[in-house]
Amino acid sequence: MLGLMQDWPLTCDKIIDHAARQFADREIVSRSVEGPIVRTTYGAIHERARKVAQKLLADGMANGDRIGTLAWNTSRHLEVWYGAMGMGGVYHTLNPRLFPDQIAWIVNHAEDRALFVDLTFVPIVEKIADQLKTVKKIVVLTDSDHMPDSAIDLICYEDWIAEADGDFAWVDIDENAAAGMCYTSGTTGDPKGVLYSHRSNVIHAMMAAMPDAMALSSNSVILPVVPMFHANAWGIGQAGPMTGAKLVMPGAKMDGESIYELLDTEKVTFSAAVPTVWLMLLQYLDETGKKLPHLTNVVIGGSACPPSMIEKFRDLYDVDVIHAWGMTEMSPLGSLGPLKPKFRGLSPDEQLAIKQKQGFAPFGVEMKITGDDNEEKPWDGKTFGRLKVRGPAVAKGYYGGAGAEQFDDDGWFDTGDVAHIDPDGYMQITDRSKDVIKSGGEWISTIDLENLAVAHPAVAEAAVIGVSHPKWDERPLLVIVRKSGQSVERDDILSFMEGKIAKWWMPNDVVFVDEIPHTATGKIQKMTLRDQFSDYSFSDRDEA
């Protein structure tokens, strides 16, 4: 028997309609790419988004078309999202930090029909213009005064939008229709496209706004430092207008001083960013002695948040840090780490030990950890396994069918992360599954070993890789960069580690290098490192 409740499709046009109806005068403040700080409202964004939709259709775009954006977080970028979705299209955020050739590859793979580009990124587009096979229009997100001279055909956004009269109603859309797209670039293979639906965006926004997640309301003032081109700005592009929160958009400037200026003048209460951004801010505050009287919560994720950062925010600035984990494939929220009530009475240090974990799954995310034969591992806070997830805002495949091996028949998505989960549900990432070392059938976390090694005062950086071993399959090799002027040796390191980890986790060898290879976003390139040590063999030194 079916229920008798209304068929009210969960589509994103309803989000911006709600914002315009209930929070028409609530502000969206942007640091514009042209320089000055500019202000608009949900009412105005709603109106301009309708014009974008109307103009896209008038320009020949059609239902399902991908509309690429190469843009910072600004109100114009947000308008383009809702305009693209509202005409039945798909906003497709491109990461400007990729190499131009990669961007061209992605635009062609997604078959983007238009590009909306910030002034900053016009040079990228000029460089790749003749490679682009499907793009019909390139619109620069600025006004006529700021239009650059260019050898390629560029359209001025403000002139373009002015041609629409705004007399437009959103196209009827299936809630399962594609709404947004974002490519994720693994360390191997081609980038893979995640295709968000209207439904997943709406449900994810509700998950993101809940009190144990980002706790967003009409009284929130949100600074999403995390870019809209990085997994929907963690859902804030939807959750902001859904809740009527004021948005403060940082544009192109993410340095400590610029972020501080916005936090302070706009009285921001909540922000979200990766640890690097917060490092810059904390350093700026340290140097200037400035404080954060308005900010109450921040969500930190994207890579592991150091406990010292949580501590500093708490002790010096009275800001509660929520450590979160997620992935482009998860829209992106996967887990968040507020304290459950049973931990409220613990000492600050005990609380810190919990808060440094990546948190627990909200309603809408199912999690499990599994071993080599897909058998489920216990939630004991020690045993680790491959982290698999399921949920209404989790991908069931990549655009074009790539990466099918990451999805199993029961709908579980293999995140590629390795984690343990404690009896209270708090998950902690211990490794990437391609990095974890399999020694005699048991797993060793390279991240744990690295964290321990860098605690040695003479170590600047450490990386652990698995190297094949005749008896144990794989054993850990510890690669170290010494701090300049330090002369620490293999045995110093090993005896420093001894007793702090299980005996069978001890690296079989330590080697010293001048430099460890990194990706553009600062992560250690373990693949390159493994290549570098592909000839290394334990057998002559070690019989463990």
Next chain:
Amino acid sequence: MLGLMQDWPLTCDKIIDHAARQFADREIVSRSVEGPIVRTTYGAIHERARKVAQKLLADGMANGDRIGTLAWNTSRHLEVWYGAMGMGGVYHTLNPRLFPDQIAWIVNHAEDRALFVDLTFVPIVEKIADQLKTVKKIVVLTDSDHMPDSAIDLICYEDWIAEADGDFAWVDIDENAAAGMCYTSGTTGDPKGVLYSHRSNVIHAMMAAMPDAMALSSNSVILPVVPMFHANAWGIGQAGPMTGAKLVMPGAKMDGESIYELLDTEKVTFSAAVPTVWLMLLQYLDETGKKLPHLTNVVIGGSACPPSMIEKFRDLYDVDVIHAWGMTEMSPLGSLGPLKPKFRGLSPDEQLAIKQKQGFAPFGVEMKITGDDNEEKPWDGKTFGRLKVRGPAVAKGYYGGAGAEQFDDDGWFDTGDVAHIDPDGYMQITDRSKDVIKSGGEWISTIDLENLAVAHPAVAEAAVIGVSHPKWDERPLLVIVRKSGQSVERDDILSFMEGKIAKWWMPNDVVFVDEIPHTATGKIQKMTLRDQFSDYSFSDRDEA
């Protein structure tokens, strides 16, 4: 083009699974019908709900079957809900405050196949047992020690559930399948059944938990005084386990002292109830001088919340009241009245004027007000019209097709309420549409007139009805009960009202009676009153 996100049906089994996985040891405390306060956890409820589902199937119940409950808010009632839903059935809450014959009519109309009944209500069931045509089992929610002697066949819940081993997996369910049922009894005609779906329950629970609604999290301690048989306890039966909130269930006792005891000993942070319950509590606090140190927020709705109640909670107990409006047909949340940020700087009195309105629609509720020809009225805070709503948790019809005239082709449900909405989206109920007076094509709010009349010191109660008028179609007749010993007359009342309302709103006459008729729930029975004055005629006294 479809999105590529997982098909993860929004079903209620996922709510209790999530609670058991993430908040297994979080408590549900109930004042049991047997007397003592008893404690259980989400982990235990999850296990027992599986047994309920398993036993229902073993007893021959099938997918889609309605499972009636005549029960207070207790953990057992909650188990039965999740058990019924988890086997593909439909929990059907019956309102024990109705006349036994009405209950029998509803059970037969819904074709309930089983009844789960609190000890309190065994006499009702005994009275109607031989009228019930579809009920196969009557289970009393108690243990064998407390089983009553009865002439009818009664099953002991604890014995019954003990027969299941709990080795059971939830039945696969379509998110649009019926999950719950609740009849609403209008003042005219037969009761009408609202059929909630799994999807509507899940979405509504997320709406209810949002920061601008009930703001529920794992740190909340919720006392739902509002009964589970009254529109899902306003969604708390789902939103509680979804967020991991502790639940404090009041059982059969809703008097001031009993409620206070639970608020105090269980450190309740949030509660929800109708104004009558709060009146009793406030009176108890007043008499005893007790305080509410733990409680921070309450949601008040079901009927209009007097401003003095909001004020008292704020000034004497530091509790923030959110006035809310809703209906059984809306799951039930329709609007909630937290202050939007622009009002945060106002004086306490100015804030009160906003907070006494019924609030604004959350994401997931669309609202409009319309006139006689279904034309939309402006949101100016003055013009009122029929209040119509749309949303994923709003009914699209009643069970069996009754009341079809309340639903239009564009999916709008006519609430039967009359309201105005201000430019900031705050809605205020001014009447029921069957009570509103239509004078010369314009509408007059009977509630406004009544509120004004009772402000006169000699008036105990007032009711306004429309009486047909040769020239103006209808004109207001004011019916008054004098305070004992008072001798106020027609002209005193009219001159008291003069200048405080528009001239054409002035009642054409005032009559005095000893008593005004009321429904079982304390609302004025305007229909009876209109019958009573059906022979009344203005023409001889008034030529307005």
